[in-house]
Amino acid sequence: MDAFQGLLAGFQVALSWEGILFVLIGVIVGTLIGMMPGLGPISAIAIMIPITYGMDPAPALVMMAGVYYGAVFGGSTSSILLNAPGISGTVATAFDGYPMAQQGKAGKALAIAAIASFFGGTVSVILLMILAPVLSSVAISFGPPAYFALMLMGLTAISSLSEGSTIKAMISAVAGIMVVTIGIDPQTGTQRFTFGNINLLDGFDFLIIALGLFAIAEVCMLILNRKNLSLSEDQKLGSLKLTKEDLKEMSGPMTRQSMVGFIIGVLPGAGATIASFISYIFEKRIAKNPEEFGKGSIKGLAAPESSNNAATSGAFVPLLSLGIPGSGTTAVMLGAFLVLGVQPGPLLMTDRPEIFWGIIASMYVGNIFLLILNLPLIPYLAKILSIPRPLLISLVIMFSLVGVYSISFNTFDLYMLLIFGALGFAMRIFSFPAPPFILAFILGGMMEQSFRQSMTISNGNLSIFVNSPLPLALIIVSLLSLFVPVFLNWRSKKIASKNTGL
Amino acid sequence: MNQRIGFLLFLIAAVYLYFSFQLPNYPYTPVDADVIPKGLGVLMLILSVALYFSRAKETAEEKKKRDIPTRELLVIAAVFAMIFVYILLFEAIGFVVMTALFIFFSSWFLGYQKWKVNILVSLLFPIVLYVIFVNALGISLPSGILPL
Numbered sequence: 001m002d003a004f005q006g007l008l009a010g011f012q013v014a015l016s017w018e019g020i021l022f023v024l025i026g027v028i029v030g031t032l033i034g035m036m037p038g039l040g041p042i043s044a045i046a047i048m049i050p051i052t053y054g055m056d057p058a059p060a061l062v063m064m065a066g067v068y069y070g071a072v073f074g075g076s077t078s079s080i081l082l083n084a085p086g087i088s089g090t091v092a093t094a095f096d097g098y099p100m101a102q103q104g105k106a107g108k109a110l111a112i113a114a115i116a117s118f119f120g121g122t123v124s125v126i127l128l129m130i131l132a133p134v135l136s137s138v139a140i141s142f143g144p145p146a147y148f149a150l151m152l153m154g155l156t157a158i159s160s161l162s163e164g165s166t167i168k169a170m171i172s173a174v175a176g177i178m179v180v181t182i183g184i185d186p187q188t189g190t191q192r193f194t195f196g197n198i199n200l201l202d203g204f205d206f207l208i209i210a211l212g213l214f215a216i217a218e219v220c221m222l223i224l225n226r227k228n229l230s231l232s233e234d235q236k237l238g239s240l241k242l243t244k245e246d247l248k249e250m251s252g253p254m255t256r257q258s259m260v261g262f263i264i265g266v267l268p269g270a271g272a273t274i275a276s277f278i279s280y281i282f283e284k285r286i287a288k289n290p291e292e293f294g295k296g297s298i299k300g301l302a303a304p305e306s307s308n309n310a311a312t313s314g315a316f317v318p319l320l321s322l323g324i325p326g327s328g329t330t331a332v333m334l335g336a337f338l339v340l341g342v343q344p345g346p347l348l349m350t351d352r353p354e355i356f357w358g359i360i361a362s363m364y365v366g367n368i369f370l371l372i373l374n375l376p377l378i379p380y381l382a383k384i385l386s387i388p389r390p391l392l393i394s395l396v397i398m399f400s401l402v403g404v405y406s407i408s409f410n411t412f413d414l415y416m417l418l419i420f421g422a423l424g425f426a427m428r429i430f431s432f433p434a435p436p437f438i439l440a441f442i443l444g445g446m447m448e449q450s451f452r453q454s455m456t457i458s459n460g461n462l463s464i465f466v467n468s469p470l471p472l473a474l475i476i477v478s479l480l481s482l483f484v485p486v487f488l489n490w491r492s493k494k495i496a497s498k499n500t501g502l
Numbered sequence: 503m504n505q506r507i508g509f510l511l512f513l514i515a516a517v518y519l520y521f522s523f524q525l526p527n528y529p530y531t532p533v534d535a536d537v538i539p540k541g542l543g544v545l546m547l548i549l550s551v552a553l554y555f556s557r558a559k560e561t562a563e564e565k566k567k568r569d570i571p572t573r574e575l576l577v578i579a580a581v582f583a584m585i586f587v588y589i590l591l592f593e594a595i596g597f598v599v600m601t602a603l604f605i606f607f608s609s610w611f612l613g614y615q616k617w618k619v620n621i622l623v624s625l626l627f628p629i630v631l632y633v634i635f636v637n638a639l640g641i642s643l644p645s646g647i648l649p650l
Contacts, residue, residue, distance in 0.1 A: 054639050165558055171511060171549050178518060178542050185535035188528050192535060193521055220578050224570065226612055390612035391623060394605040397585060402597075402631065406641045414589040418582060425578070430507060431564045452533045460532035 003133055006349070010357025013058050014365045019358070022059040023366045024373075026066020031374065032384050033067075034074025036392065037084035038218045038225075041071035041329045042438070043396075046210040049336050050403040057340040058355050062362040064336045068329065069121060069312045069363070072272055073370050074381075076113045076305055081106060081382055089272030089308040092280040096293065096300035103296055107238040110378050112246070112298060113305045114371055116254050120306030121367040123258035124265065124313035128320075129360050131266070132349075135321035139346035144453035145464050147324075149474035151447045154318075154326050155440055156478040157269025160485050162433040169436045170482075172427065176440025177447070179204060186445075187452060199412040204420075206335040207407055209441050211400040212420025213427070213434050219396050220425040226389040237379050246298055253283050253303040261307030265314020268326035269481070272308040272315075279307035313363060320344055320356060324443070328435025331442040339407070503568070508554030515550055519543030577612070584608050596646015601628035 013019050026048075033044035044067050052060035075086035080097035093113060100109035142150070155173050162169040182193045183203030194200040257279040264275035283303040284293045293300040316333075318326045323345025325331040337344050342355055349356045374381065404417050427434055458464035466472045522539035560568075588604045606624035614620055635641045 050641070051639065053641065164564070165553075165556070167549060167553050167556055167558075171546070171553065174542055174546050174549060178539075178546070181539045181542065188531060188535045190526060190528070190535035192525060192539060193518075219581075223578050223581060223612065224574055388609075388614050388616075390609040390614035391605075391620070393581075393612060394608040395623075395627060397581075397608070398601055398605060398627070398631075401585070401588070401592075402601075402635070402643070405592075406635060406639075406643070409642075411589050411593060414592070415586075418585055418589070422582065429568050429570065430503070431560075431567060448538050451538070452531075455533040456531075458532075 003129065006133075006353050006357040007129065007361060009353055010359075010361030011364075013354050013358030014062060014361035018059050019062055019362060020365065022063040023066045023362045024369055026063035027070035027073075027366050027369050027373070030067035030070020030072075031074035031077070031370070031381060034071030034086045035078045035381070035384055036387075037078050037082060037086055038222050039396065040075070040087040040214065040218070041068050042210060042332050042435075043215040043218055044068075044071040045329070045332045045336055046207060046215060047396075047399045047403055049207055049339055050406040052336070052340065053406065055340075057342045057352075058358050060340050061337065061342065061355060062358055064333060065316075065359050065362055066366045066369075068333060069309060069366060070370065072308055072312045073114075073117050073374065076117065076308075077110060077378065077382060078385060080109045080113060082385065087272075089276055089311070090304070091273065092276040092304035093301065093308070095280065095304075096295070096297045099294070099296035100301065104238050105296070107240040107378075108242065108246070109296075109301060110237070111240045111242050111375060112250060112301050114375050114378075115242070115247075116250060116302040116305035117309040118367050118371040119254045120258040120261055120308070120310035121313060121363065121370070123255075123306075124262040124310035125360060125363040125367065127262050128313050128317055128363070132317050132321040132356075132360070135317060136346045136349045139322050142322075142346070142470070144450040144457065145468065145471040146474065148447060148450040148454055149465060149471040149478070150322065151324055151443045151450070153474045153478040153481070154268035154324055155436070155443060155447075156481045157267070158327060158439055159269075159436050160481045161269040161274060162436060164431050164433065166482070166485055168430075168432045172432050172434065173436040173440040176437040177444035179209070180441055180444035180448070186449070199410065204416060204441075205404070205407055205413065206332075206438075206442060207339070208404055208413055208417050209420055210332050210335060210438060211403060212417045213424035213438060215396060215400045216417065216421025217424025217428055217434070219393055219400075220421070221428060222389060222393050222396075226393065237382075240375060240378070249298045250302040253279075253299045254306045257283065257303045257307040258310045261310030262314040264307075265311030266317045266326075268318060268324075270311075271327040271329065272311040275311035275314075276304035276308040279303040316359070316363075320348060320359065321346060323348070324446075325439060328438045331435075331439040334442055503560060504553050504556055504558070508550045508552075508556075511550035511553065512547060515543055515546035518546065580611065581608060584611070593644045594646060596648050597643040598628045598632050598648055599646060601631070 030044055033039050045064055048067050072089055075090035076093045078084055078086040079090040079094040080101050083094050083098040085091045085094055097109045159169040159173050160166055182200055184201050185192055260279050261275040264270045264278060280300060280303050283299050284290045287299060315327055315330045318324050319330045319333060325334045342352060401414055404413050424434060454464050465475055522536055522543050525536035528534055584604060588600055592600050602624045605627060606620055609620050632643055635643055
């Protein structure tokens, strides 16, 4: 099936009444959850998984994709209205969006964000449609060593790109793989670290980790901030109308930053957050009047908004075509795929074209929905921001507990959820990034498997990873991504000390 | 602070490594089930030492994140205790009753004053969720003491 036919089949999935309904539910739920400061796309996707449990994979995954980019979109609304980004990918949105809202132009800011998001989303879906099949066809020839090296690269990239200490990010990643080793080893049947507890034989369900480390940990942060950050009842939105000049001013940053966002989204490790910051800085650099940035500049708002949405679709490229997530959020998406019995990867396009192309087609549809639905509905949707915090906290806890229970019907898993929630909270207060942990947890099992397959092929000889060019190149990139930041840090310190004459 | 966390992680890695060496061996496999855990254990030991000796200073922002009043920590601990009780009684008492009680009391505990709205939400949320899960999705939740 060529791409055009595939896309037609995809649109048949996306434009069936079922498809439209679930895309719609997905983007609305995603927008609502994404708006809540603190709750991000990871929690949004994880909370929705139990709901899709009994559904057909195609509409279920279409809905999940809708939840994902709906959450990114919703994050910008709370960034603009509250200066409290719903997700880290919309932090840069607040730089110029919040000042605009303070000037009484919240409606205009929301409209700019919606159009820029739509544009970024659409451009990158087109690029995704072109790039994913190409990568898929290349990846079919990948052997276990290449796959291992690819996953290693994803893991080292996210560790080195995480905010804060690289060592802490690496510790998160190693701890994530350690958790995977609990349970029965799939290859030899050996029980590892189960200590005779039958509940541990299957290891931990990824939903426990995702909801514990993110939703429950986010609940703890919400408890700490329960008193502040609520939308005041009488906040004025102002008109949503944009003038021709506004649109003209947006067009440059939108076009450029959609590309930038997409490319960053495709790269492992970097996601919407990094994309939005780079785009913001990029636009400020080339702007004729950079001093306007931070004070309500249209360019400063359009740039990160088109970029973070483009990055969201870009992140689907490695997920759909290689079966390898490049970020914490896509790791949870992969978990959602696996729960529904779909293995993303190079074979997805040929084995399950309705899913592969259905997701891509639903993104077109979803982007249009986000635009036409959200523009008029924004004033009403924003009301969700005035849900009292204590109530919100209780409801999120309940959603998480019911979600885990409905997958396993086992209260042991609920206790584990509580434990991982406590771990997630501890990680937050001690500044250990959680995305490397979840990514490592998802990749850990696959990495071990492909490592041992490689070893079986080579009869235990490690040189299999360096004998062919692709795995070798990927391993070199992984090592560079770990050591270059350390080296740069060391050098900049040296230069700094030289300049201060010490 | 890094020293203390580094030390703790070192201990965890050591315990993990100890148990990895207890894993049984099978002949004829080039890489047995214990190889990866041993590797991870060693990697964690190295990283914990690196964290212990890392001279990276905590940024002001990181310090602020860590600086939480004891009172607030107790509030979080209390919510965790409520979740614990919820899980403990969940299957015996049932989803609807326990969820209603949990939402009401935790919201009230966290400072929600409007008790009429609170009661309404506490009752509606579990009932709606129960109907959706059991009837629409075919996922059974414990009915407990209620004749559902």
